Amino acid sequence: MSTYKFPHNFLWGAATAAYQIEGAWNKDGKGESVWDRFSHTSGKTTNGDTGDVACDHYHRFEEDIAIMRQLGLKAYRFSISWPRVLPGGRGRINARGLDFYDRLVDAICAANLEPLLTLHHWDLPQVLQDQGGWDNRDTAYAFADYTALMVKRLGDRVRSWTTFNEPSVIAFIGHLTGEHAPGIKDVRIAYQTAHHLMLAHGLGVQAIRGAKSGLEAGIVLTLWPHEPASDSPEDVSAAAEAWDRNETVFLDPIFKGHYPTAMIDFLGEKMPRTKDGDLALISQELDFLGINFYSRHVVKASQGNVKTIPGSEYTEMGWEVCAPALRRLLVRINSEYRLPPIYITENGSAFKDEISPDGKVHDSRRLEYFKQHLIQLRLAMQDGVDVRGYMAWSLLDNFEWGYGFSKRFGLVHVDYESQKRIIKDSGEWYAKIILANQIVE
Numbered sequence: 487m488s489t490y491k492f493p494h495n496f497l498w499g500a501a502t503a504a505y506q507i508e509g510a511w512n513k514d515g516k517g518e519s520v521w522d523r524f525s526h527t528s529g530k531t532t533n534g535d536t537g538d539v540a541c542d543h544y545h546r547f548e549e550d551i552a553i554m555r556q557l558g559l560k561a562y563r564f565s566i567s568w569p570r571v572l573p574g575g576r577g578r579i580n581a582r583g584l585d586f587y588d589r590l591v592d593a594i595c596a597a598n599l600e601p602l603l604t605l606h607h608w609d610l611p612q613v614l615q616d617q618g619g620w621d622n623r624d625t626a627y628a629f630a631d632y633t634a635l636m637v638k639r640l641g642d643r644v645r646s647w648t649t650f651n652e653p654s655v656i657a658f659i660g661h662l663t664g665e666h667a668p669g670i671k672d673v674r675i676a677y678q679t680a681h682h683l684m685l686a687h688g689l690g691v692q693a694i695r696g697a698k699s700g701l702e703a704g705i706v707l708t709l710w711p712h713e714p715a716s717d718s719p720e721d722v723s724a725a726a727e728a729w730d731r732n733e734t735v736f737l738d739p740i741f742k743g744h745y746p747t748a749m750i751d752f753l754g755e756k757m758p759r760t761k762d763g764d765l766a767l768i769s770q771e772l773d774f775l776g777i778n779f780y781s782r783h784v785v786k787a788s789q790g791n792v793k794t795i796p797g798s799e800y801t802e803m804g805w806e807v808c809a810p811a812l813r814r815l816l817v818r819i820n821s822e823y824r825l826p827p828i829y830i831t832e833n834g835s836a837f838k839d840e841i842s843p844d845g846k847v848h849d850s851r852r853l854e855y856f857k858q859h860l861i862q863l864r865l866a867m868q869d870g871v872d873v874r875g876y877m878a879w880s881l882l883d884n885f886e887w888g889y890g891f892s893k894r895f896g897l898v899h900v901d902y903e904s905q906k907r908i909i910k911d912s913g914e915w916y917a918k919i920i921l922a923n924q925i926v927e
């Protein structure tokens with residue numbers, strides 16, 4: 487039997503995002519977001535699902551915070567809907583939207599939870615999209631103004647500020663494959679978006695620090711290790727190239743102050759337009775790095791990413807379950823970059839759930855996923871990686887973007903008809919781990 491003890495101040499929590507849980511898409515003066523527009527467009531999401539109501543968290547946040555207390559969470563990671571507070575993206579403030587986040591943060595603090603706030607988790611105001619969205623450099627400046635507004639309003643209670651969640655997904659799934667809002671498929675726009683997101687991040691960090699001292703500023707990246715299918719030199723170099731092309735596009739500008747050579751070689755004339763000083767802004771020191779980890783890619787020179795590895799388990803997303811890849815990833819980036827303290831800001835799995843006759847959700851595969859990843863995380867910490875906390879994805883089953891409500895990631899089951907919440911077995915297990923501050927296996 488092995489015991490994996492966590493440091494006494496390890497920050498245990500769970501994460502959500504505004505569009506995925508809030509609902510109230512047009513209530514109390516909220517403006518339209520690109521995700522409202524996208525999900526309201528026929529054929530864009532599974533079953534035509536939208537976030538119009540989702541988990542109705544806008545009206546039920548007190549109940550949800552009570553569940554967080556029941557689970558014994560120490561932190562809650564959530565995001566702000568930019569168009570809820572600035573319906574036009576800039577300028578006129580929607581006081582009722584701001585009041586909502588004021589009440590939410592008050593309730594989080596009253597429950598003794600640390601609020602971890604993300605400013606942008608994909609729901610750009612549609613008005614800004616109509617002006618060019620992230621392809622337009624001005625959007626980065628609008629983001630900085632929005633950031634300053636939020637820090638002035640909530641900075642007295644929220645210490646941890648994340649500029650962006652997963653900029654790679656905004657750039658590449660939103661603007662290259664077009665599977666996410668705003669549904670653009672254009673390689674030039676995708677990389678220009680990537681650069682403007684980075685610029686917005688830099689301006690956002692400046693705005694956070696300019697609006698109030700003593701706060702912590704960071705960003706959340708999703709990292710998918712690309713690992714070779716075999717030791718053959720061909721597979722090894724194909725995996726290295728895939729890593730360089732995909733994962734370093736954001737790591738390098740932020741932590742090295744330049745774009746990776748692989749990206750420059752690959753894009754040639756399509757490299758994004760930048761201005762003097764952009765990279766210095768982008769590579770400002772951060773107080774933390776958030777990492778979202780779900781799975782890895784296995785690369786074979788002859789076929790690219792291998793679809794199915796014999797013997798591996800796959801989640802409902804079609805993602806391989808491979809917890810040791812988390813440890814390898816953390817050790818690798820820790821040696822290749824000079825990183826600030828790390829938080830795992832998302833980690834979790836979608837599996838089919840059902841409510842059993844006993845009224846419970848016995849999600850043993852999700853529970854095991856969490857357990858194995860937490861063990862590997864602890865081992866990475868023993869290897870010297872400075873990880874300060876772990877946020878399970880997700881607190882609640884919610885709107886899984888293009889997949890609508892067909893994929894469930896929650897520690898808590900949500901019946902979208904009745905809005906009834908049931909803590910799953912994985913949630914009950916997580917509560918015990920938090921209480922014990924250790925895993926025994």
Ligand code: IFM
Pocket residue numbers: 503506652708778832879886887
């Ligand atoms: O649901 C998403 C989340 O919004 C961002 N990270 C990945 C999760 C699972 O796909």
